[in-house]
Amino acid sequence: xxxxxxxxxxxxxxxxxxxxxxxxxxxxxxxxxxxxxxxxxxxxxxxxxxxxxxxxxxxxxxxxxxxxxxxxxxxxxxxxxxxxxxxxxxxxxxxxxxxxxxxxxxxxxxxxxxxxxxxxxxxxxxxxxxxxxxxxxxxxxxxxxxxxxxxxxxxxxxxxxxxxxxxxxxxxxxxxxxxxxxxxxxxxxxxxxxxxxxxxxxxxxxxxxxxxxxxxxxxxxxxxxxxxxxxxxxxxxxxxxxxxxxxxxxxxxxxxxxxxxxxxxxxxxxxxxxxxxxx
Numbered sequence: 575x576x577x578x579x580x581x582x583x584x585x586x587x588x589x590x591x592x593x594x595x596x597x598x599x600x601x602x603x604x605x606x607x608x609x610x611x612x613x614x615x616x617x618x619x620x621x622x623x624x625x626x627x628x629x630x631x632x633x634x635x636x637x638x639x640x641x642x643x644x645x646x647x648x649x650x651x652x653x654x655x656x657x658x659x660x661x662x663x664x665x666x667x668x669x670x671x672x673x674x675x676x677x678x679x680x681x682x683x684x685x686x687x688x689x690x691x692x693x694x695x696x697x698x699x700x701x702x703x704x705x706x707x708x709x710x711x712x713x714x715x716x717x718x719x720x721x722x723x724x725x726x727x728x729x730x731x732x733x734x735x736x737x738x739x740x741x742x743x744x745x746x747x748x749x750x751x752x753x754x755x756x757x758x759x760x761x762x763x764x765x766x767x768x769x770x771x772x773x774x775x776x777x778x779x780x781x782x783x784x785x786x787x788x789x790x791x792x793x794x795x796x797x798x799x800x801x802x803x804x805x806x807x808x809x810x811x812x813x814x815x816x817x818x819x820x821x822x823x824x825x826x827x828x829x830x831x832x833x834x835x836x837x838x839x840x841x842x843x844x845x846x847x848x849x850x851x852x853x
Contacts, residue, residue, distance in 0.1 A: 579609045580679065582671055583654030583732070586614045586632075587644035591662035592622040594774065599630040601665045607672035613652060615644040623662075642741040642749035649740055652732060659728045659750075663774045664690075670769035674729040677765050685757065686729035687766040692773045699777030701832030704819065706775065708833075712814045726754040727764055728771070734762060747792030779839065786840045790847020812837060 584602050588595060595614075602612055612632040616624055617639045627634050637647055649657060656675060660666065674686040690710065694703035738757055741749045758764075776782055793805070816837050823830040 579607065580655035580675060581609045581611060581653060582607065582675055583648070583652035583657045584610055584612045584660055584671070585645060585648030585652065585657055586612070586627075586660050586662055587617070587639070587641050587648070588614055588619060588623050588627070588662045589617040590619045590621045590623060592619070592626060594663045595623055595626050596630075597665055598660065598662050599627065599632060601667075602660070603630060604668060605666065605671045606669050607675060609654075609675075610671060611652070611654060613648045615639060615647045617644065640743065640746055642745055643743040645749075646740045646743055649732065649735055654732060657730055657732050657735065659730075660771075661773070665772040665774070667770045667772070670767065670771060673767045673769045677767060678729070678731065681763070681765050683763045683765040684731040684734045685727040685762060685764045687727045687764060688729060688771045689766070689768070690771045690773050692775055694775035694777055696777040697828075697832060698779055698782065698836075699775050701829055701836055702775040702777075702782060704823065704829055705815065705833045705836055706773070708815045708818045708822070709811065711818060712811055716814065726750045729767075745792070745796050747789050748796040752796070782836065783839065783843045786843035787847040787850075790844035790849075791851045793844070793848060794851050812841075 586595075586598065591598075599612065602610065612630070614624075614627040614632045614634045616627070616634055616636050618636060624634055624636065633651075635647060635651060637644070639647060645659060656678060658671060658674065670688060674688065677683060677686055690706075692703040692706035692710075694700045734757070735753075738753065738760070741753050743749075745752060776785070797805075816834065819830055819833040823833070
C-alpha cells in the first residue's frame with residue numbers, strides 16, 4: 575500500500591484582493607498534489623475577496639490583521655504537516671506543492687525555497703518585474719558571500735514554525751526575513767525546488783510608491799524589534815541590481831531607464847517613509 579501523502583496547508587493573507595485572488599486560487603486548485611487545504615485570512619476586505627475565496631471552497635477567517643499576524647492565524651488554524659505561504663497576487667505552477675512536499679519527505683528537510691518569477695503588465699509593471707527578477711539574480715550570484723538580502727523559503731514544516739515562535743506579529747515589514755534568520759541560526763535543513771511561483775507586480779507608479787512608503791515606515795520598528803540592521807544590505811543589493819539591469823538590458827534601453835527611474839522612486843519613497851516614522 576502506498577504511503578498517504580502528508581497534508582499541505584496553503585495560507586493566503588488577503589485585503590481587498592478581488593482583482594487577483596481568483597487567479598491565485600485557480601492555480602492552487604489545479605495543483606498536481608491532492609492533499610491540500612486552503613486557508614484565507616482576510617483583513618476585513620470591503621470588496622469581493624471573501625465571496626470569491628468561499629466560492630473556491632477555501633476556509634475564510636475574517637480578522638483584523640497585519641501580514642505577520644495573518645500568517646500566524648493561518649498557522650494556528652491549519653491542520654497540515656506542512657504550510658505554504660502564498661500571496662494573493664501570486665500564481666503557482668502546477669507541480670510546486672508536490673515537489674516541495676516530496677523534497678521535505680525524501681530529504682528530511684523542514685523548509686523549501688521556491689523560485690519566484692516576477693511578471694507585470696504595462697510599461698511600469700514590466701519595469702518593476704524586470705527589477706525584481708534581477709534582484710533575485712543578484713541573490714543567486716552573491717548570496718553565498720553575504721552582505722546582501724537573502725530571500726526566504728515559503729514552504730515549511732508546521733511543527734518547526736510553532737516551535738520557533740512563528741512570525742513576530744509586531745513587525746509590519748521584514749517579518750519573513752526575521753523568521754528565516756532565526757530558523758537559520760538553529761541549523762534547520764533547507765532545500766530548493768525547481769517549480770516556479772509567479773508574482774504579479776503592480777502596474778501603476780502609485781501602487782509602487784505606496785508599497786515602498788510602507789516599507790520605509792516599518793524599517794525602524796524592524797531594526798528595533800528584531801535587532802537586525804537591513805539598511806546596508808538593502809543598499810548593496812539594490813546597487814548590484816541596478817548595475818545588472820544596465821548591463822543586461824542594453825538592447826532594451828527604455829526598460830533599463832525605467833528600472834533606473836524606479837530605483838530612484840523607490841529610494842525616495844523608502845526615505846520618506848523612514849522620515850515619517852522618525853518624526
